[in-house]
Amino acid sequence: MDNTFKNTEKLYRVVYPSEVADIFWKIDGTVSSAAFADPKGLSVDRGDYRSDEEVISVMRSRFMGHIISVYVKNCIDTNAIVLYKPSRSNQYHSEIHGSTDRAILSKSQRVHLARCAEILTPRPIN
């Protein structure tokens, strides 16, 4: 893997905090754009064309919380930047930034990604 992403690659995000993972879920079952706000950039795991099941299984071993995904194309469409930032403990770690010089996504970008997001783990029942 290198710092190139194809439009069709999926990016996976854990929604924190795990104790109240439904805090970002809207009444209509979609996820709020607030879940995409992070001044340090939005941490994700790149899919590298693994199956959803495989990615979820690996992420579950490291994180609690629910998992959502977006495509790289969804980021490109809203002029967000996807950066490959592997760490020693996670070779898939990547970040979505608002632009080359701004880590946080704009409100417009957050709403766009929230609308495109696929919720992979079931919405908890309130």
Place this chain on the structure above:
Amino acid sequence: MIVKQMDLRSNIRKYFDIAYEGETVIVPRKQDHNVVIISEDEYNRLTQAGRLNDYAQALSELRDRKKRLINERGSSLRSHNADKLSAIRSFGANWNGNGAPAFSAKLIDSVGTLIAELDIQPEIFPTAMGTIQLEYDNSRHDHMEIEIADESPEAEVFTVKFNGEEEYGYIPASADAINDKVLDFYG
């Protein structure tokens, strides 16, 4: 028949034909500045028969229905929001696993007071910047976010209309200002 202004605009001939055939077309508008379309024959008949009161009553029922729906939605959401605020209050530093700050008690208290005074309840969400986001979605698929920050006299408003048109702005972080903005949003 009740028709949205947007539908009327796109199908004006169709609704004029319906009105001409004798059916009453009611067009709800913001601040209850509603409009009724009827045929000329019906208008003449009504002015002669003095039955305009029936239409005034129909409009009054429409307004009551709208208020009832808003109140029903509001009471369950209000209690849901109070529960959410309690949960957000308990978040410690780094609640998002990426260094997000804990929420100030003052912000949670002021959002709690705001929520209690809002005519139409939003959905509320925490953000990793230590702010609280109020969200509204209307039946036209427009989306509005109002971000409340600690110690800030203003709230940031972001709206995305169904056609993708976006609008940024600031309003006073008060229940009156938010109520006005929300009323306008629901039009």
